[in-house]
Amino acid sequence: MHSPGTKVTGFIVLMIVQIILLALFWLFVRYGDEALPLAEGEELGEPHVSKYPHFQDVQVMIYIGFGFLMTFLRKYGYSATGYTLFLAALVVQWSILVKGFFHMEDGKISLILENIVDADIAAAVPLISMGALLGRTTPIQLLFMAIVEIVLFAANEYVALNIFSACDVGGSITVHAFGAYFGLAVSLMLRPSKEQNEAGKYEGANYTSDIFAMIGTLFLYVYWPSFNSVLADGNARERAILNTYLSLAAATVTTFIVSALVSHENKLDMVHVQNSTLAGGVAIGTVCNLLVGAHGAILIGIIAGCISVLGYSYLSPRITAVLGIHDTCGVHNLHGMPAVLSAIASAIFACLVTKEKYKSELIQIFPAMAAAPENSNSTIILGGYERTATAQAGFQLCAIAVTLLVAIVGGIITGAILKYTGMRKLQKDEHHQDELHWEVPDHKED
């Protein structure tokens, strides 16, 4: 048992982190033009007006969606909602800086609405990883993990989008695959010794906690089209909305059906309903702005629902048994596998891209397939301009491969730090319960 002193030290370190963030904002962040007063007579541009509702939907997904989705554990609801809020509030500040450092102008980061959209999306990454580890870390460990993870995420995203010029508008590769496999790698490092490998005493839902979790599921479901389309523009944004909507619907129907078919006594399983229904949103993510067709979106949704439920039923128990990797929320089934599916789909659909079909959108969606601009001094793109469709498909696969590599190696190193340094760690009997870190009322549910 660690002394309370360790805990206090951790929180004092965090206070210093917050103050360092304040200093970095002071030094590096300035309002961008669209957040500054106009000169007299200057005209108002309004790119931000149309994205603000999308942004608010993403906010709901991060704080209410993720927060409540993780309340399914019957004694871990304070932590699920509270740590989600804590972690996201820290990460959004950090990721504005980290992502900003990749795109500075005159040594300053320009702050506009887009930066906080990006920050919210980045916050999803450690929250996904947290899902794999839920109930088995201290808040200090989580926050340390998140701080490291955001740096690796931003670097990997830069490689995937700016070096490889891969398309990934809904972030399935850079956000979902990265967050899931990073979290699983950390979980691998934190795996308990063999004799402690059974489920924790408090691991499991009760009736009320399962309904709380549905708040998370349903808000994620409803707003997922906004998540996938917030970075798309023009007509491609509408297409991203339509495809995501259909893929989610098909994944949901499939989830219920497969859940009933594989479950004990053909009963529906809330774990599947809470999670696999959303696999359609992940699986369509990378390709949602492509011309996949309504049927393509539905097909992807059906496949995603299937693999996600089957993953929960058959694969996850095997992974725990064989590798010792616990995955509390099953992020491998909700985020991991569907994201890989999305990456594969993106390679397939990239093969079919032609200038005739994508017209003016080609340069937005697949900039490396377009002709080199007249003055192309500012952008260096791996493989050069006028990439073929097959080459683009190859780069899509490179993007997922590098993502998996960075996530897994980064996760293993991060997990090792969490395990072998002086940070307080949870004992097995401290897992999945709030009482260790929260004042919990005595009152019975009366």
Added chain:
Amino acid sequence: MHSPGTKVTGFIVLMIVQIILLALFWLFVRYGDEALPLAEGEELGEPHVSKYPHFQDVQVMIYIGFGFLMTFLRKYGYSATGYTLFLAALVVQWSILVKGFFHMEDGKISLILENIVDADIAAAVPLISMGALLGRTTPIQLLFMAIVEIVLFAANEYVALNIFSACDVGGSITVHAFGAYFGLAVSLMLRPSKEQNEAGKYEGANYTSDIFAMIGTLFLYVYWPSFNSVLADGNARERAILNTYLSLAAATVTTFIVSALVSHENKLDMVHVQNSTLAGGVAIGTVCNLLVGAHGAILIGIIAGCISVLGYSYLSPRITAVLGIHDTCGVHNLHGMPAVLSAIASAIFACLVTKEKYKSELIQIFPAMAAAPENSNSTIILGGYERTATAQAGFQLCAIAVTLLVAIVGGIITGAILKYTGMRKLQKDEHHQDELHWEVPDHKED
């Protein structure tokens, strides 16, 4: 007791349904122009941008609003939220097709944002019917009902809006009245034998389930102005928002007052608070874009709150006693009667319509009252152009009459199919509880 085999068969049939949906999308659905890449230099139109936030509000109403409103039963929360999700996810796909078949171009359905707005609105119809039946059907029965109901709904809507040229921007006639009376007719067919007519063992709320239900109520309340105004345009949309807002507020105040006055020991009743507060949104639905005046909206809200609470207190018990129709959520009081009120109000306000008052909006809101367009070869409207105000009022009443007829006859036939074919039916002691179809955790609320 039916064998598990029946259940498996049902789910396999559903899998086939989902695959048929996939095939139909493949054959008939294409992206509409606003979801397709623009040619170089083509300008972006953006009708969809302004409707997307409305659409997202409607999404919240369907999945969170309806889902949680039905969680008030203390042992039926998984089903309330889960079946809402399942049913809506199936219905939106189906209704895109069914409604699309009424408006095909060159044998194809053009998919744009409007189609999924319409699909979400259509999903409300079987969810309302489900409210009448809540806890007394299997999921397979619900889904079968929904599939049939959507076809009848789409046909009836076509008659009301395109043949009768009735106005019904908030869908009170075509959505709320249809859904409610269809569900009640199905409930009539599924009524238990006389000796089993008392309330079910598990029918009732507990403290927690009643608060969960308030999540549904409050989101429906907050977003109802979006539901009623999403199909309105221009200044009429703002009017629809204002009228709905005021009608809801007045209905809510009235609900609390009447609830206290009619209840035992003058205590407030959560059933009224959860439901009758929303009657103002239904009652203003058909007329919300008309020039009803702020006072008109408030008056309609007051009347709606009154009849809804009185319906719960006095009428519903009579209907159950006399006709044997159970109405678990009281959809007759929330959707049925207020929708009829809305239809009557629409006839009254239609009488007052003049070209001078409605100016450029006349042709949008009451197209049959406008002068015939120069080349009117494409539209045939019952009763011809330049309809008088009184004639329009008559057609409003025809719309609600036909709606009631189609809903009740359709519901009786559908209920008969549910009852007399081989589909598994629930026994009385299986009502209102999740355990039959869901894996429910053993953990006590500890």
Added chain:
Amino acid sequence: MHSPGTKVTGFIVLMIVQIILLALFWLFVRYGDEALPLAEGEELGEPHVSKYPHFQDVQVMIYIGFGFLMTFLRKYGYSATGYTLFLAALVVQWSILVKGFFHMEDGKISLILENIVDADIAAAVPLISMGALLGRTTPIQLLFMAIVEIVLFAANEYVALNIFSACDVGGSITVHAFGAYFGLAVSLMLRPSKEQNEAGKYEGANYTSDIFAMIGTLFLYVYWPSFNSVLADGNARERAILNTYLSLAAATVTTFIVSALVSHENKLDMVHVQNSTLAGGVAIGTVCNLLVGAHGAILIGIIAGCISVLGYSYLSPRITAVLGIHDTCGVHNLHGMPAVLSAIASAIFACLVTKEKYKSELIQIFPAMAAAPENSNSTIILGGYERTATAQAGFQLCAIAVTLLVAIVGGIITGAILKYTGMRKLQKDEHHQDELHWEVPDHKED
């Protein structure tokens, strides 16, 4: 013990109030131009389109945010959500009238979207006061208080914004400080006799009620940028969003840290997490559209989080012990002190205002600092035009001073009326429990 008759009388009086509201709307309220049909060929203006999503976010904050935030009491969840709905529904009607009377044209109030935005914001005021009193009043007392409070609020707001020309875009002075200190003053008058000063039998959370309260917290958190920015325009709106976002994030991180440091055994306290995290939204309110810089917003958030948690831990118990003022939700720590902080910050930042920095926004944000318009016959502003930065700072401090004065004096008088007139009052053992005014189901949580 009062007779049931008192209760019935109260509700009948309320019915009369609702009918009077109807009459006043009939007499005084007309649709504004943007809600009326256009003449043929007239062009659609669309200022309202861009504000509607903001408005809907504010709606969620009022009804779901406030409603659920107050569900933390384990036996008062029906009242928390129900009375919030009841009170808000009454107040929005009343405040459209009261605020409208200050801005009539030709003896009529023009109803447009902005009026209902304002009405929702006004509804926050008595809801904040209700937070101070939660569980210690009857619904009739609450509604009486709200009716009086709205009049004083509107008058005070008129003084602060129109006479003093203070800036207060997020309403920290006029809404948060006013609501909090008014509620505390009422609470002072309703304080129990000395021997009854201990906490109520039912005052306290249980595990489930604390998670319900997080629904409120998280929606308030997510949508607070909309609350603060809904009345800002152009680029200043984007700045208001960015500053609010950062202040909230910094306050949240700080809240968790300080909560852990000051709490028993360094455990986190849900009261802090539910409330102090939001102090950043209040504290940035008055200055969120100013050029405070990203670092300024973060610094304000850090200070707000600190004082709010320390207020809960040290100040509130002292206030109760010394003055006998109970503050059920701790509105002094969430709304009161952070709002005063915001006012002080506004004086500081007002000192730094120059025409060079604010350019075309100066006249919008600080109209009294701008040059007098050519025909300034309509506006009389205290202190005249071309106010200096220091004078503006002085008027900011006047605004908060007058607000505190009006709120406290008004609250004391209102509290005296609630206490010394014939209105039914709650006994100590009737506090913080629904059973007195609600039908509560017998069913155990089974």
